[in-house]
Amino acid sequence: MNRAVDPRDLAMDGDGLAKGEVLLEVKNVSLRFGGVKAITDISFDIRKGEIRAIIGPNGAGKTSMLNVINGFYTPQEGTITFRGEERKKIAPYQAAASGIARTFQNVALFKGMTTLDNIMAGRTLAMHRNFLWQLLYFGPALNEEIANRRKVEEIIDFLEIQHIRKVPVGRLPYGLQKRVELGRALAAQPSLLLLDEPMAGMNLEEKEDMSRFILDVNSQFGTTIALIEHDMGVVMDISDRVVVLDYGRKIGDGTPDEVKANQDVIDAYLGVSHQDEGEG
Amino acid sequence: MLYQIFVDPFAQMVSMPDFLIQVIWEGFVAGILYALIALGFVLIFKASGVFNFAQGIMVVFAGLTLVGLHEAGVPAFLALILAIGVMALLAIAVERFVMRPLVNQPEIILLMSTIGMTYFLIGFGEFVFGGEPKQMITEELGLPTGSSAFEIGEQGLVILQHIDIAAAVIAIIMVASLALFFNKTRIGRALRAVADDHQAAQSVGISLNQIWAIVWFAAGIVALATGIMWGARSDVSFALEIVALKALPVLILGGFTSIPGAIVGGLIIGIGEKIGEIYWGPLVGGGIESWLAYMIALVFLLFRPQGLFGERIIERV
Numbered sequence: 001m002n003r004a005v006d007p008r009d010l011a012m013d014g015d016g017l018a019k020g021e022v023l024l025e026v027k028n029v030s031l032r033f034g035g036v037k038a039i040t041d042i043s044f045d046i047r048k049g050e051i052r053a054i055i056g057p058n059g060a061g062k063t064s065m066l067n068v069i070n071g072f073y074t075p076q077e078g079t080i081t082f083r084g085e086e087r088k089k090i091a092p093y094q095a096a097a098s099g100i101a102r103t104f105q106n107v108a109l110f111k112g113m114t115t116l117d118n119i120m121a122g123r124t125l126a127m128h129r130n131f132l133w134q135l136l137y138f139g140p141a142l143n144e145e146i147a148n149r150r151k152v153e154e155i156i157d158f159l160e161i162q163h164i165r166k167v168p169v170g171r172l173p174y175g176l177q178k179r180v181e182l183g184r185a186l187a188a189q190p191s192l193l194l195l196d197e198p199m200a201g202m203n204l205e206e207k208e209d210m211s212r213f214i215l216d217v218n219s220q221f222g223t224t225i226a227l228i229e230h231d232m233g234v235v236m237d238i239s240d241r242v243v244v245l246d247y248g249r250k251i252g253d254g255t256p257d258e259v260k261a262n263q264d265v266i267d268a269y270l271g272v273s274h275q276d277e278g279e280g
Numbered sequence: 281m282l283y284q285i286f287v288d289p290f291a292q293m294v295s296m297p298d299f300l301i302q303v304i305w306e307g308f309v310a311g312i313l314y315a316l317i318a319l320g321f322v323l324i325f326k327a328s329g330v331f332n333f334a335q336g337i338m339v340v341f342a343g344l345t346l347v348g349l350h351e352a353g354v355p356a357f358l359a360l361i362l363a364i365g366v367m368a369l370l371a372i373a374v375e376r377f378v379m380r381p382l383v384n385q386p387e388i389i390l391l392m393s394t395i396g397m398t399y400f401l402i403g404f405g406e407f408v409f410g411g412e413p414k415q416m417i418t419e420e421l422g423l424p425t426g427s428s429a430f431e432i433g434e435q436g437l438v439i440l441q442h443i444d445i446a447a448a449v450i451a452i453i454m455v456a457s458l459a460l461f462f463n464k465t466r467i468g469r470a471l472r473a474v475a476d477d478h479q480a481a482q483s484v485g486i487s488l489n490q491i492w493a494i495v496w497f498a499a500g501i502v503a504l505a506t507g508i509m510w511g512a513r514s515d516v517s518f519a520l521e522i523v524a525l526k527a528l529p530v531l532i533l534g535g536f537t538s539i540p541g542a543i544v545g546g547l548i549i550g551i552g553e554k555i556g557e558i559y560w561g562p563l564v565g566g567g568i569e570s571w572l573a574y575m576i577a578l579v580f581l582l583f584r585p586q587g588l589f590g591e592r593i594i595e596r597v
């Protein structure tokens with residue numbers, strides 16, 4: 001693939017960690033909604049530079065885990081340590097400011113806005129001119145707008161979506177919406193990228209494209225990725241390590257091969273303990 | 281009777297075109313002010329889903345603050361800047377003490393809180409500035425006050441108040457700058473993002489609290505401009521608040537989330553109301569201002585149930 005993108009240009013802001021060091025550590029996290037235990041005493045870590053898959057049957061608590069990591073949910077117990085800083089409670093916009101970007105299981109784009117504007121919105125945190133400068137629009141705020149626009153165009157090239165730059169995203173087919181959403185997350189140049197089922201509902205070809213983008217993001221930009229995915233083929237193919245959840249508990253953690261051989265995991269997926277899992 | 285309803289008014293329009301133009305112009309100017317009030321509603325509703333019952337009183341409060349400061353001896357332009365500052369403080373206070381604590385409550389609670397805010401602002405305004413009507417400081421702000429007469433045709437005459445022309449120009453400039461701000465700047469984009477999807481907006485690093493403070497401030501500025509314009513035509517008093525209710529039919533017509541809808545809707549109601557009042561009003565003995573606007577809105581809705589610019593809903597199947 002010949003892409004006109006210089007990887008250093010889009011690499012995330014330096015977080016001072018070497019490849020393989022712990023970037024994010026989840027420790028004894030429990031999350032309840034009233035009586036529903038979404039997550040129970042889960043611990044795992046994500047290391048710098050890896051693709052870390054989070055898998056498990058429906059309702060296992062995967063999305064809840066991402067919501068805890070990016071601040072949508074505050075766990076009742078446990079701690080999250082990101083880049084060496086432990087935190088108990090964090091607002092989502094602060095999580096974003098600290099270098100965490102994400103996509104959503106049900107595409108959550110700004111439907112009325114174009115592809116370009118959606119991805120520009122992803123650069124919110126890279127733009128600093130304050131409200132008053134913005135009111136003036138010209139001068140520094142305009143220069144900033146232009147510089148960021150250039151970055152966004154690189155992302156658009158990278159994801160091969162030039163042809164839909166000016167299309168309101170509400171009109172795009174699902175597969176492309178997912179790709180735009182990835183673009184919006186990449187625009188923040190995050191050090192940790194959370195992807196919630198980026199390939200759900202895609203056909204084989206679209207899945208292959210998406211896998212390739214994820215691998216390229218990881219290898220070219222050095223972005224650490226946490227990936228929720230139901231397609232076991234894809235998961236085993238592209239991830240470095242896998243954590244397996246079931247009924248809110250962690251039942252497996254290791255390389256794809258280790259996880260595949262884990263008896264609890266096999267049971268969960270074959271429905272020995274409960275009979276509700278069709279996908280996978 | 282049928283003649284009086286369906287023929288006579290039109291005959292009058294044709295026989296006195298200059299008077300018709302005068303009526304349309306008056307309606308247009310009133311329409312601009314309706315549109316500005318509706319615009320304030322739309323800004324807040326889009327960004328937060330809150331129906332801001334207090335938008336009307338904000339117009340009065342902003343106008344009173346400006347005039348009150350001037351009466352207290354502050355030079356006009358300084359008073360204007362201070363009034364803008366007061367609207368900023370109000371926005372910050374609303375975000376901090378109304379929006380933030382009530383954020384996940386049902387919409388009805390937020391509506392109630394804006395009704396509460398209305399009474400607070402009335403009480404507070406009366407306490408600080410007194411209850412009697414005040415004169416807007418039109419000349420002191422450098423706004424024109426005279427009028428010009430234009431000849432139309434043989435012996436027709438249309439009189440335009442300069443302040444009305446200024447109102448139109450200022451409204452156009454304000455709407456154009458808002459459009460530019462919304463479409464071309466980071467914060468404008470963030471505002472649109474929040475209007476579309478709260479969670480996604482937060483995930484890209486937008487702080488809802490900050491955005492809410494900004495939209496309330498923007499609505500406050502719009503209210504101040506409306507208060508000045510309206511105050512210059514009548515005077516600044518709490519009676520204005522009633523007139524602000526005209527924004528409701530405008531919103532029914534234009535849609536609660538559409539800025540172009542607020543503007544066009546405001547103009548349609550303003551002009552339609554004036555024409556109805558002048559040409560058909562005498563038939564029912566006058567006094568139709570209070571309900572005609574709603575009639576116009578309802579008649580429009582019969583033909584376009586989604587409102588004027590009702591955002592077409594793109595459903596996935």
Ligand SMILES: Nc1ncnc2c1ncn2[C@@H]1O[C@H](COP(=O)(O)OP(=O)(O)OP(=O)(O)O)[C@@H](O)[C@H]1O
Pocket residue numbers: 033036037038056057058059060061062063064065105
């Ligand atoms: N906001 C919420 N309020 C109440 N219950 C919730 C909430 N979010 C999640 N849950 C519950 O928590 C549990 C875990 O849900 P979660 O969405 O994390 O599962 P998941 O692993 O992502 O499942 P799926 O594969 O279907 O996406 C479920 O029982 C769910 O109903």
Ligand SMILES: [Mg+2]
Pocket residue numbers: 062063064105
């Ligand atoms: Mg999920």
